Amino acid sequence: MNPIRSNINNLISLWQSADKSQSSHHKGEAFSVQTAINSEWPNKLWFTGSIDEQIIHSAKDFIQSSLVQLSVPHWHTEDNDTRQLFATAGFEVAFEQTGMSLALNGSYKTDSALNISKVSDQASARLWSSLFEQAFGYHLDSHLLLPQQQTDLLVAHYQGAPVGTGIIHYSDVHIAGIHAMGIIPSMRRKGFAEEMMHDMLNRASEKNASHATLQASTMGKGLYLKMGFQEDFLQTNYQLK
Numbered sequence: 001m002n003p004i005r006s007n008i009n010n011l012i013s014l015w016q017s018a019d020k021s022q023s024s025h026h027k028g029e030a031f032s033v034q035t036a037i038n039s040e041w042p043n044k045l046w047f048t049g050s051i052d053e054q055i056i057h058s059a060k061d062f063i064q065s066s067l068v069q070l071s072v073p074h075w076h077t078e079d080n081d082t083r084q085l086f087a088t089a090g091f092e093v094a095f096e097q098t099g100m101s102l103a104l105n106g107s108y109k110t111d112s113a114l115n116i117s118k119v120s121d122q123a124s125a126r127l128w129s130s131l132f133e134q135a136f137g138y139h140l141d142s143h144l145l146l147p148q149q150q151t152d153l154l155v156a157h158y159q160g161a162p163v164g165t166g167i168i169h170y171s172d173v174h175i176a177g178i179h180a181m182g183i184i185p186s187m188r189r190k191g192f193a194e195e196m197m198h199d200m201l202n203r204a205s206e207k208n209a210s211h212a213t214l215q216a217s218t219m220g221k222g223l224y225l226k227m228g229f230q231e232d233f234l235q236t237n238y239q240l241k
Contacts, residue, residue, distance in 0.1 A: 001210070003099075003213070004099065006174075006211065007101060008099070009175075010175050010177035011215065012032075014179060019144050022039075028058075028062075032045070032048055035067075036141065039144055041139075041144070042144075043071065045059055045071075045072050046074070051082060053089070056086065056091075060090065060240065063240055064240070072086075073236070073237050074236050075233055086236075091238040091241070092239060094238060096234060096235065097215040097216055097234075098231050099215055100213070100221070100230060100232060101229065102213075102228055103210065104201060107205060108197075108201050108202055114199065115158075116166075119155060128165055131155065131165045132182065135182030140180070151167060151168070151169045152169075152203070156196050163183055163187040163192055173209070175213060176209035176213070177212070177214065178197070178200055179215075193220070197227065212229075215235055
């Protein structure tokens with residue numbers, strides 16, 4: 001398994017899994033775009049090959065004509081450090097994440113403090129969307145990711161109160177992408193993030209996934225390293241100034 005390519009492919013697959021009736025996809029020669037009008041997600045433009053000054057300016061023109069604000073995730077590996085190209089074209093770094101992967105071997109201990117269930121109807125979908133916005137600070141319309149064969153939306157409860165969200169997205173039979181795993185601010189620092197991660201990894205193992213992938217924030221990276229994830233690449237998310 002190529003951990004970098006598997007991770008990126010899973011992330012792109014999740015963006016492209018958005019409900020086609022409420023989102024649109026554009027595929028150009030050098031980049032692809034996935035947008036949704038009534039949601040702040042996915043609204044991404046990503047390059048499909050190597051980039052140069054002309055390609056970046058073509059993407060810039062597309063972004064400036066878009067009806068929604070687009071962010072540009074870019075995967076910096078040892079041979080494609082293109083920060084200066086972005087800076088010269090007028091982009092700035094919005095935030096950075098670390099692409100990480102983990103070989104799934106055995107099960108992870110859970111103490112059953114959380115009750116974690118799949119989104120199964122409109123009411124639980126609306127709850128999921130509300131919790132996500134509290135945890136991450138932006139809106140993801142739950143209708144874009146209603147449960148499907150490849151994607152499980154999860155809601156965690158503690159003593160009957162909802163505390164967090166998660167997504168497991170299977171881009172193929174071997175790769176389980178962990179996404180949108182967040183605990184609402186009032187319920188953080190209680191061990192719930194680790195408990196939920198263990199539950200999600202166990203669910204992935206039960207579906208015979210061999211590896212889990214994710215993109216970690218600075219806040220979450222320490223937890224994932226402690227759990228055995230390895231750092232594979234840097235993902236920089238750009239926006240036009």
